[in-house]
Amino acid sequence: MVYGLVGPCFTMAEVVVDHLLNGDSSAAFEGADLSTKLKLMGVDVASFGDPFADGADNALGVTYTDPVAGVYKKLVVSDDARTLLGGVLVGDAESYSTLRAYVGGQLPGAPEQMLFGGTEAAGGDLPGATVICSCNNVTAEKIRCDIAEHELRDVPAVKGCTRAGSSCGSCVPLVKKILDAELAAAGIEVSKAICEHFEYSRAELFDIVRVRGITAFSRLIAEHGTGRGCDICKPAVASILASLGNGHVLKGEQAALQDTNDQFLANMQKNGTYSVVPRIPGGEITPDKLIVIGEVARDFGLYTKITGGQRIDLFGARVEQLPQIWKRLVDAGFESGHAYGKSLRTVKSCVGSTWCRYGVQDSVGMAINLELRYRGLRAPHKLKSAVSGCARECAEAQSKDFGIIATEKGWNLYLSGNGGMRPRHADLFATDLTDEQLITYIDRFLMFYIRTADRLQRTSVWMESLEGGLDYLREVIVDDRLGICAELDAAMARHVETYSDEWNDTLKDPELLRRFVSFVNAPETPDPSISFEVEREQIKPVLVAGSSLEVISK
Template sequence: MNMIPRQRQRLLVVGNGMAGMRTVENLLRLAPHRYDITVFGAEPHPNYDRIALSSVLAGEKSLEEIVINSRDWYAENGIRLIAGDPVVALDRAARTVTSASGLTLPYDRLLIATGSKPLAPPIPGLGLPGTCAFRDIADVETMIAAARSGRRAVVIGGGLLGLEAAWGLKRQGMSVALVHLMPTLLERQLDATAGTLLQRDLDGRGIAFFTNGQTEQILGSERAEGVRLADGREIPAELVVVAIGIRPNIDLARAAGLDVNRGIVVDDGLRTEDPDIFAVGECVEHRGQVFGLVAPLWEQAKVCAAQLAGDAAATYATPPLSTRLKITGVDVFSAGALAAADPADEEITFQDIARGIYRKLVLRGGKVAGVVMYGEVADAAWYFQLLREGTDIAAMRDTLILGRAVATAASGAAAPDPSAALAALPETAEICGCNGVCKGAITGAIADLRLTTLEAVRAHTKASASCGSCTGQVEGLLALALGGDYAKPAGEKPMCKCTPHGHDHVRREILARALRSIPAVMQELGWTRPEGCASCRPALNYYLLCAWPGEYEDDARSRFVNERMHANIQKDGTYSVIPRMWGGVTNAKELRAIAEVVERYGIPSVKVTGGQRIDLLGVRREQLPDVWRDLNAAGMVSGHGYGKALRTVKTCVGSEWCRFGTQDSTAMGVALERMTWGSWHPHKVKLAVSGCPRNCAEATIKDFGVVAVESGWELHVGGNAGIHLRGTDLLCKVSTPEEVLEYCGAFLQLYREEARYLERTAPWVERLGLEHVKARVVEDAESRRALHARFLHAQRFAQKDPWAERAAGADAGAFSTLVPAE
């Protein structure tokens, strides 16, 4: 008798965010073959960690690094992902949903996880260009783009999102002002004292605060130009970020006739009034409560998955909540009550303002009811455990505020060391609040999967993969589980999530194993993702290009868009074209060619750059080949203003014109640029030559700077005039122009061979030490000559303009005989 297999039920998930996809992950573990799953996402991305957006904005992580489930993961689990196509209609009678593109699909079970929307107060001017929220990847991209072109930003809102937005924009180099309606920051998470300490610390980091500030209007007619407060004060800005809170996204549920209040009303099983429709996340309302923190979302996902898997007894109860602020170097923790609620409650505080430490406990009925900590939060997990478990603290009440070690010792127990304290935690203790991972899940994964590294634990459990504040505890659990077999990594971090190997190890293996292609590297070194990611592919492309000049073929797919297009993309989608001007020197032919190109292609803006060149702004993508063809015809090649390459060689007029000049700095700059142009590097490289110690070309803040003196030339290295200013270190003094070129080529080649991708010369010199550089470039003549020779060899293949078969050979100046032929 033939058995007809039972057909899977159809589960549609509306929302590709963290709560919905955590539910799907749990469901796959409980009942992997019960449903055919289709996921609709409003954003054109796979599932990503929204908590880590602040780290992306601050430049600490890339977008690729915060993806939770890649597109391959959906395919491997048989899940159909429909991204960038939000569901706009739900027909409960027909049991179908319809997307914005018109796609209609049926369901047997429906999970609504539509999340939340940013609160948008009725402020005049809110819709102007230059205003945005801080909620998704698109917002972060808008803010980063604004930071490239603007100098000032205003953030409205002093809650968690507002503070993280302000700090991220500050890290992007903007001048940031924050407007907050209340007198202190984070008033829902911190008491007034902790909020004041937080403001003091952030003010010291350069963020200006306008507390008790009510925004009356966003200024500007064509785009945002600042904000006006109700008291008449005006704050100028090119970017205004509104981050005052969120509200549940209930539009779809309301239109379908489901019971909604502030959120979509659900029961203890996360069901709506329709028994076949569930809801989880920030869009739901459970027992009169809505949710904006991640911990309750993970518990909802766990219960909802169990219900969908057939466990009717699974029920949801809101767990105690805690808060941390994701700003590097600012330690904040709070949980439960912020203050006494009635005369029977007790408040105990400890404060050391000089050290920036504050701690407050709220006690109720002999138990911890609330915790506020600022500046020192090592015992946060222990206090939170006492709160969650309702522990009787009578025996240690008098010393409780002094922390775990003192309190437990005073109660008669031995003061635990950190490892013993971690071992004593129950398996149910939460280690990673961002991802809802308990101790048992981590130790179980370590044992069952034989995990030995922090990255492996992160990959399999997600513990410490978001804000990273629990990294020490996760490493402690690894040490407890592995004992003497665990070696905490002391070297470099992995390049990315695709590999456990760091940059230095990969570079060594490329040479040792003679690996000559990206696929070969990935296969030999065990890449976990066959195609790699946006972090590792450009790095591998550069390392191979540096290792095998003339043999390795540059992989255009592994370059950023600016390098592929040989122009800088601007915020409106047009491009900036910068032709090279040797040492900042030009002539009538070149200027005439630029003027003709500007007129011929209707280029809207022309600007002189800080590197003594002319920037053509507003070139459309389809115009780029023709623009470069015409510039090439006049002998002008790309200035690489877009590349991890030599950018500029800035010069002063030197002895040829200046009455203070001691050497011909212009000719030297031209010769240096002729020698070094086209060279790819781990990061951008800038050179300068000053004709006397007055240093008009600002050589002492460049990657390689030359300052003319009466006896010859001073050579300086490792300068950076970016966000973090670093003056150069004096490498040595030389006598002849030939030596300048040789030492420059040797220094740049050493940097090319030893620096990690995206590492500027300044941190590279600091990491390895100036003495290391001097030993290779100055003290060891044989090493210097070999480095210089390798640099010249690589330049034979690098000095090809991307838009022409060969660069036109304009006069190289006084030192042209020292410049290698093509």
């Protein structure tokens, strides 16, 4: 059997060495852990344990599927739902290291909690025999013993001493949890370093870049870091530079820092094509613009989908087609919806007082105002918002990073909710606000979050980790406890004044346009021998004789 993984190779090599050094050795290769985490065509995938054991009588499968977000998760557990046997993650493999550590052992919570990240492994809670690094067969007990014996204080030291995390790297987050737990138990301060190249947290790096006026990663790492950087610190610094208004994300040195999606200003899909998402502020769109979207989708053969955020996504575009598609959209008055970036996505709205007989405020107008104000605002994670025109909450504002609900006296502001893998209800921050008060508080909330949040930390998790919670946040952005409100106001004002649509700028720059090719040796026309397959075509209703109306794939 050809495993195609480094872990089994190492195990085989150890058996060979044992036989070479000890002729009468009984060592034998008896298979290996096939757990692995990979990125295929830009999509995170992972499997662990026996992902197909649910076909047995004593096993059950727990699955979650979100075809819109491209996420599939499956856990296979024993028939009493206590022991984890295996699983598969597609589209969101963030919980891989935690789940793999529990294979063959008892789950710390219900399977559905583990599936959505509701119960995460703490480094100190894992059994000593748990294999943390399957590539190098390193157990939790081995890591703990070496931390104590060799006085290891950071992840690079643990990797160098134990080899855990030194191959594929998928177990590094769990290695860090074990390290943090051991250091905390020993009364040693836990490092908040973003990675091995910087001894600072993301918030500290943000302040260094802001205060010193640094505009390039090379200068930052030369003056405040070591080495050449990695795929953890580079995108994080790219986000910081973009948040501080450092110009087009693909200009100069910044281009090399971007992740897969930002490289082409579009979301890569699982078949290697890209999505095109024009901004539709507040969900309001004219008939002429609707016609343009339809014509573009028709002419380029794109799959269209109306999203939950009141936009129309176009799927199936090849890299070399993106400038052609965006040229037509920009000429029609559209701009980038930033679906590819860690930035504001949408501000959803109901129809409000303009049409609804229950509406008490103009929710559409407010949603458009907010979306145009915060468009292009780069942050540690994506941001979503909604505005409801009355207490009936048709826009579902209380599940957003910042949500607004109209009252007869003004607006109620809710903060730090989200509907992601760890759903959280937003907290009521302030009531009956005027338009000016509402915008001021949102400005400060967003800028304070951008300044202080960790890498890839959503507002919901940030709020939960904020010492003092919601009351402290009120003191900071309402009472100006830290004396930084003027700075936060000025930072948002700079963003609003300097905003420029990234796709519009790209179309005007021949140098930027040169990157949009699928094949460097055939930039104009793809090789005719290469076939591009559509993953899913539009579905249409088909009337089947003698039966009810069914929907089948075309």
